[in-house]
Amino acid sequence: MFDKKEVADILGIALQNGGEFADVFIEHKATNSITCEENKIEDINSGIDFGAGIRVISGMTTAYAYTNDLSLGNLKQVALTVSKAVQSQKHTLQLDLRHLKPGYHLPVEMMPEQVKIREKVEQVKLANEVARAVDGRIHQVMVGFGDVVQNILIANSEGHWVEDERVRSRFTVQTIASQGNKMQTGYESYGGFMGSELFKQRSPEDIAREASRRALLMLDAKPAPVGKMMVVMDSVAGGTMVHEACGHGLEADLVQKGVSIYAGKKGQKVASSLVTVVDDGTIPQRYGSYHFDDEGIMGQKNILIRNGILEGYMYDRMTARQDNVRPTGNGRRQSFQYRPIPRMTNTSIAPGEMDPKEIVKATSKGILVKKMGGGQVNTVNGDFVFEVSEGYLIENGEITVPVRGATLTGNGPKVLQKIDMVGNDSGFFIGTCGKDGQGVPVSASQPTMRITEMLVGGTEQ
Template sequence: MVLSQEKINQVLKTALNKGGQFAELFFERKVSNQLSMESSKVETVKTGYNLGVGIRVINGDQVSYAYTDDLALEALLETAKVAGAASKYHDNVVINNLKKSKYDSPHQIQIRPETIEKLKKKEVLETVDQSARGIDERIQQVMVNYVDYTQEVLIANSQGLFVEDERVRTRLMANAVAADGQIIQTGRETPGKHIGFELFEEYPPEEIGKKAAEKAITMLEARPAPSARMPVVVNHGFGGVLFHEACGHGLEADAIQKGSSVYANRIGEKVANEKVTAIDDATIVNEWGAFVIDDEGHPAQETVLIQDGKLTDYMYDFKTAKKEGRESTGNGRRQSYRNPPIPRMTNTFIAPGESTPDEIIGSVDKGLYAKSLSGGQVEPATGDYTFTVAEGYLIENGKITEPVRGATLVGNGPKSLHRITMVGNDLKHAPGMCGKEGQSVPAAVGQPTLLIEELTVGGTEREGE
């Protein structure tokens, strides 16, 4: 153990020396490896090392935070003094004896990334590159990025909590660019999980390169998308980013308590079609956004946010939960020891329904099939959104027909939840990095195939095409 229990006790006592109701120590050691390839050449080979301690003191609504990368006792005590300096003195400062808790991890790592030589990781990049370029001569560029990291955390606080966790994540990101004259299209594949190098047993590199290139070529040959209000079928997996961005952040407790969410004070109300159940679950084995404990030391858990269309709960960290006299939902997360924790999503998804994808598509006479989404913009206070369809197809007479490019989905998150009329049985998750208040953390999105009965589709089709 890098920090002894005795040293941690001293730090917590020093942090509360001037008063305060709560003190917390967060230790992090993180080793990351990154390799990137562009133009069939390795551009980056980088190893990162993060080591440090963050100290937080809470006194009422006041939060003070300080951090250091020096683990010497003198430096830690000085950091604790800085964190506790703003606290107002009161007579009820209590520090409980630390009691170490141990949680068994369900996230078994078969092939630890640090045991794999960089040359082997380079071979993964080369395989993706060659596979993508071999699909079609119109593939002009391939960019591949590999990353793995092992993060060890230790969390202790003045209430006696003392826990540790290890997170191992591996991800591959492939972008294939196809060009034909003035038309340029990109296809992406980005698998990642809370596992080691065995990721590539589930997602073979040659398949990743092939799929990325095929997407780019399909969209290169697609005709411009029409503009209209129409039914939209959103594919499973990364389609869940629409719910994550347009609705998920509004269900985080800090937004609720600030009054900046359309979901504030609406527990028990109908906020979606009765076919919709939405869940945040950090316990999904080996999923990208999973962990054993959150970054405040609370056990990972499943939180049902919307049940059969009714709002049932929000996502809380320690501070927002304390304000309402309840327990954290295990959603306290931070980017690193340099950042205080805030309520964040983990693996957030719409639960599977009873319809098959074929039944959903077959119910649409004329609409759009959004097979994959890419970037988007969301107004957090209202849930208004615009998302780009990376791969889209027309649906005509209940069948997927020709591909279309340049489509965007324009709508409102809360309203779209009411317009989901069919939910598939093919739930799938997809990894991503979620940004909030300058912090980025791994979070998975997910959903089954679903039908939004009417949505504005913005397209690039010109009259007469």
């Protein structure tokens, strides 16, 4: 619907008062979401988000404006608004926009619109029934399904024209088990850069059973102990720790602002030599993948920490300019309403060599984390916290009783130094990561590994 010549004109207006760079981001996003609660379908919601953002960069200043009136006249008006934020030399821009093609393909088997909403509703109802059938103590079940088809067009003053289509689906089940006055929740989700093939890849029944199993297990769990102890993270635990403990601190904007504990540590040892951390936006079917980032830079596999040595940060265009490096394909925005900032995609700690069973066996006393919940980090000092949604005690190399209500508190660099065993397996989790009020889909993964000491904040009296 947009002509290259018209878009080039808009960019020309945006830069008419000067500035080194301008881009236009146009987004059309079609979403469906279905939720089930109280044994009935609670909500079926379909939506269209449609709008454009125009940005001008001049020195360290970014001017950004967005609108959802996409008439040519209005877009030119918006371009004029951002141009006024810059007052350097007047100039005219002659642009011949060139269409860039992606270097890899993220396949989607079945586009969301190929499956009727009715069939998706049936899958949601099925998960609800299965979760309840697991045990009479499951007294509340919440099932959610959502799919998104996001089409974006980016054109910039470097003459690039990029189009990308991102297709993502996600299925979640949350259950509440209760017995007497005890109440516990269980959660399981699955999703990725995929369409309705999600239902084939992992059945809603399976997700539902897992959520119920977890809630029931926690009902029988005893309160977690309090104090410093050894922690074994199972590979299926997810990747909240790598995401929180080092991912955020390696985003270049935080580094440049001096609010990251990893600032100025390039080439230094920041983790145990067993630790290699990678952020990779090119992995097929992973939730955080794309062909191009939201600034038109192709996704990349970036090694952030190699064998404990800090190799590099994650950059968008703005921060890459400041460090005089190439952007790493990590410039992301939640929607046309936001300017891009450096973000993670699919972040992982690379697998090592040990048999995961041996790691448990070698641990005389500690906590085994089988599933992590949410987390948070203070990037300035590296302190982080995350919850354990499924945990067990390890006693004399054996997994013994389940424990509930634990959170693990630590300091990113200190914890990464304390990893003394790394397994040869790998597991991942998906989620929405929030930063500066913007949420973007991400995944994180890790092998089974052992941390010699962390603070466990439990509720044991």
